[in-house]
Amino acid sequence: MFPIEMNKMGKILKTIVIIGIVFAIPCILLVPFLLSNNYSVLYSMIIVYPNGGLMVAIAFQFLKMFDSLEKNNPFTKENVKILQKTGRLSFGMSLLWLMDLFIMIALIHNTYINYILVLLFLFILFFGVGIALWTLSLLLQQATEYKEENDLTI
Amino acid sequence: MIIVNLDVMMAKRKISSNELADKVGITQANLSILKTGKGKAIRFSTLEKICEVLDCKPGDILDYQKEK
Numbered sequence: 001m002f003p004i005e006m007n008k009m010g011k012i013l014k015t016i017v018i019i020g021i022v023f024a025i026p027c028i029l030l031v032p033f034l035l036s037n038n039y040s041v042l043y044s045m046i047i048v049y050p051n052g053g054l055m056v057a058i059a060f061q062f063l064k065m066f067d068s069l070e071k072n073n074p075f076t077k078e079n080v081k082i083l084q085k086t087g088r089l090s091f092g093m094s095l096l097w098l099m100d101l102f103i104m105i106a107l108i109h110n111t112y113i114n115y116i117l118v119l120l121f122l123f124i125l126f127f128g129v130g131i132a133l134w135t136l137s138l139l140l141q142q143a144t145e146y147k148e149e150n151d152l153t154i
Numbered sequence: 155m156i157i158v159n160l161d162v163m164m165a166k167r168k169i170s171s172n173e174l175a176d177k178v179g180i181t182q183a184n185l186s187i188l189k190t191g192k193g194k195a196i197r198f199s200t201l202e203k204i205c206e207v208l209d210c211k212p213g214d215i216l217d218y219q220k221e222k
Contacts, residue, residue, distance in 0.1 A: 149194045152193050152195070153196070154180060154196055154197065
């Protein structure tokens, strides 16, 4: 019963991520036009854009992982590497949000306090996500080793 | 390191892999893993069965060699 559920889960998650990517790309392309009059915010888009790129990279990494879920074989070394990579990407994102935060503080005379708070939240969020993904990768590595040992016990 | 001398014992007893796997109750694939030394561990129950079928002691199948 469990493998069927895991199989379905893989398909559902894959579909959600694909839909997310399909909606995210036009949004990323449209945002500069929507903010064309607001140069101060547009300035921070220099950092928001690479962040979007990193987010798409994370989404593609997760797609790879959901593939293995579909094949009912999630405990692999490849998945450990994927989680480590997504963790690093998430740390990269938090660093970019922090840079954006400093740019906002230095250049915008603290007038956009709400925006600064959002950036601070995003920095903390992605840093936390990075730690969570890194911890998960270590757990998966341990689980993969246990599974390998169990499979090779005759 | 632990050396598996199952091949030698099988040859002495003139028993094929198929027959041994059948009598011990493990798959051919698992017996092959055991013979080639790729296995990580062996259950006491499996070892007992192998010894019973080959009429030997665990020491006849398993050996220890110092790693260089």
